[in-house]
Amino acid sequence: MFFHIVLERNMQLHPRHFGRNLRENLVSKLMKDVEGTCSGRHGFVVAITGIENVGKGLIRDGTGFVTFPVKYQCVVFRPFKGEILEAAVTMVNKMGFFAETGPVQIFVSNHLIPDDMEFQSGDMPNYTTSDGSVKIQKDSEVRLKIIGTRVDATEIV
Amino acid sequence: MSEKGGRMFSLPTKTTPKSSLKSTAGKDDNSAKSKRGRKVQFGTEGSPDVNFSSPKSDGKFATPFGKGGKGEKAANGGKTHVAKESQSLELRVEQELPENVKCLMDCEAASILEGIQDQMVILSSDPTIKLPESFGSGLQYAKTGSYYTNPQSVRKVLQSLTKYGVSNSEICVIANTCPETVDEVFALVRSLEAKRSKLTGPLKDVLEELAKLKTST
Numbered sequence: 189m190f191f192h193i194v195l196e197r198n199m200q201l202h203p204r205h206f207g208r209n210l211r212e213n214l215v216s217k218l219m220k221d222v223e224g225t226c227s228g229r230h231g232f233v234v235a236i237t238g239i240e241n242v243g244k245g246l247i248r249d250g251t252g253f254v255t256f257p258v259k260y261q262c263v264v265f266r267p268f269k270g271e272i273l274e275a276a277v278t279m280v281n282k283m284g285f286f287a288e289t290g291p292v293q294i295f296v297s298n299h300l301i302p303d304d305m306e307f308q309s310g311d312m313p314n315y316t317t318s319d320g321s322v323k324i325q326k327d328s329e330v331r332l333k334i335i336g337t338r339v340d341a342t343e344i345v
Numbered sequence: 346m347s348e349k350g351g352r353m354f355s356l357p358t359k360t361t362p363k364s365s366l367k368s369t370a371g372k373d374d375n376s377a378k379s380k381r382g383r384k385v386q387f388g389t390e391g392s393p394d395v396n397f398s399s400p401k402s403d404g405k406f407a408t409p410f411g412k413g414g415k416g417e418k419a420a421n422g423g424k425t426h427v428a429k430e431s432q433s434l435e436l437r438v439e440q441e442l443p444e445n446v447k448c449l450m451d452c453e454a455a456s457i458l459e460g461i462q463d464q465m466v467i468l469s470s471d472p473t474i475k476l477p478e479s480f481g482s483g484l485q486y487a488k489t490g491s492y493y494t495n496p497q498s499v500r501k502v503l504q505s506l507t508k509y510g511v512s513n514s515e516i517c518v519i520a521n522t523c524p525e526t527v528d529e530v531f532a533l534v535r536s537l538e539a540k541r542s543k544l545t546g547p548l549k550d551v552l553e554e555l556a557k558l559k560t561s562t
Contacts (some may be wrong), residue, residue, distance in 0.1 A: 189448060189449070189514070189518070189521070190448075190449040190450075190451065190454035190487065191446050191447060191448055191449060191451075192446070192447040192449055192457075192481075192484075193446045193447070223477045223479075223480065224477025224478060224479050224480065226479070232479045232483065233479075234458065234477075234479055234480050234483040234484075235457075235458055235461045235476075235480050235483075236462055237457060237461065260461050263449065263454060263457055263478075263483075265454075265483050265486075266363065268514075270535070270536075271518060272518060272522050272533050273521075274490060274499070276488075288482070289486055290479070290480035290485070290486035290487070291478070291482045291483055292481040324379070331522070
């Protein structure tokens, strides 16, 4: 699900960026650092919508870098246990299938696929019901419920 | 290596308590290539839970499968275990995130992200600023997930549910899944089950209003 959240981050800025455009430099550094990242707690930061507040800079001892605490608003995407989502299938194999919603990858194990759906291998591996009415294959859309999440370095699966 | 319904553990390896596996198929609403492919009757309260009961995210997938492995029209025999385990699968967004977080419906998120994308065209004079990959996929997902033409009116309609104690995240789930009947709402948002008697009436009105606001697809 998407959320609008206020996050805070300490940004370090090199003295060469000081001057008239200090704030712009800070903001673009923030965008470069944060947009597209993902954390377990907040999920994927999809986009920064605004800067709420930039605190006073603190000069680090020994180096000339200055640390600014920045509060910013952003749109994050985080899947939740119990959430219902729609996803597009990206790969099917006999262990289950992979699907994608936005930046998040989802894996559905074949244990969680209804028993009346059987795996069919072939050029286009898929899961099909016994009467052939429903087929799950690559690029199909499925609706599913999240039962667990795992954060993996740079992505949530 | 894996047998269905068996004790097979599943895939990826690390089954530490926190890192439990992924998601489950909402079997009921699977559709190949068309969202409304197959209508599912959520007959009894128990049935949709059956498949969800299994992974309780302890990483122990083996045992529950035996219970949960039935099809969607499963018998209500397993209802008691199912009820307990299904509680762990209810939306607990509010408890997990800090207070100042605002849930966004897909349509609202789509309009915000589109606005940012338009701004990027103006800002693109700085070549080092690029929109990340997750932005593109996030925007695409939000757009495909939003069926409504006007997010503000949707929000207004669903706000009326807050006075019955429906939380913001539950409202967002309702908006995102676009249910057509009241039963569908209760099946998809299990946490509302407790207030079923209070909510049925207002939900019906809300769903009618939403139906008018949907884009024709």
